Amino acid sequence: MSTAGIGLGLTGFGVFFSFLGIILFFDKGLLAIGNILFISGVIMTIGIKSSLQFFMKPSNFKGTISFGIGFFxxxxxxxxxxxxxxxxxxxxxxxxxxxxxxxxxxxxxxxGWVFQQPFIRSFLGYRGKRAPV
Structure with missing residues (x-):
């Protein structure tokens, strides 16, 4: 199994633990584990260099700071x-x-059938056009 596959698994488990932490009345232990698994999964999926470039991009800097403060x-x-x-x-x-x-x-x-309905497509901003492929 490649590191990208392991990274996708870690990211999935991170989302699962975060969801479980929210369902269980914001359990801080599960949320912290979910955050650690999610971040490590993203890093393993796209690589360390690409992750640093993504998180340190000037357009993403506000999101990186906000996510870091939230994790803290x-x-x-x-x-x-x-x-x-x-x-x-x-x-x-x-x-x-x-x-x-x-x-x-x-x-x-x-x-997909639900998301192709006109109301949902207009809500998502497609205004009756096909989604870009």
């Missing part, structure tokens, strides 16, 4: 404030991936 708040025991800051940072950091994710979800067999 989770560690010191303020998980609600930390997760809010991390959510904002994640939206800033990964906003460039939304069109790609939207196309992927629209091509998924069962869920």
């Amino acid at each position: 708040f989770v560690i010191i025991g303020w998980p609600v404030i930390g997760m809010a800051a991390e959510a904002y940072g994640s939206l800033i950091l990964f906003s460039g991936f939304w069109p790609t994710l939207s196309v992927f979800v629209q091509k998924t067999p069962v869920i």
Whole structure:
């Protein structure tokens, strides 16, 4: 198994532990483990150099700082404030991936049908056009 495959697994487990931490009333231990797994998974998936370039890009710097502050708040025991800051940072950091994710979800067999409905497409900003491929 390659490091990219291991990285995708770590990223998936990170998202799972973060979700579980939120479901269990913002359990700071699960949230911290989820954050560590997610970050290490991203680093293993795209590599150390590419990760540093991504997180230190001037357009992503606000998101990186916000995610880091949120991670700090989770560690010191303020998980609600930390997760809010991390959510904002994640939206800033990964906003460039939304069109790609939207196309992927629209091509998924069962869920794709829902996202191809006119109301959902207009809500996502496609205004009746086909999603960019």
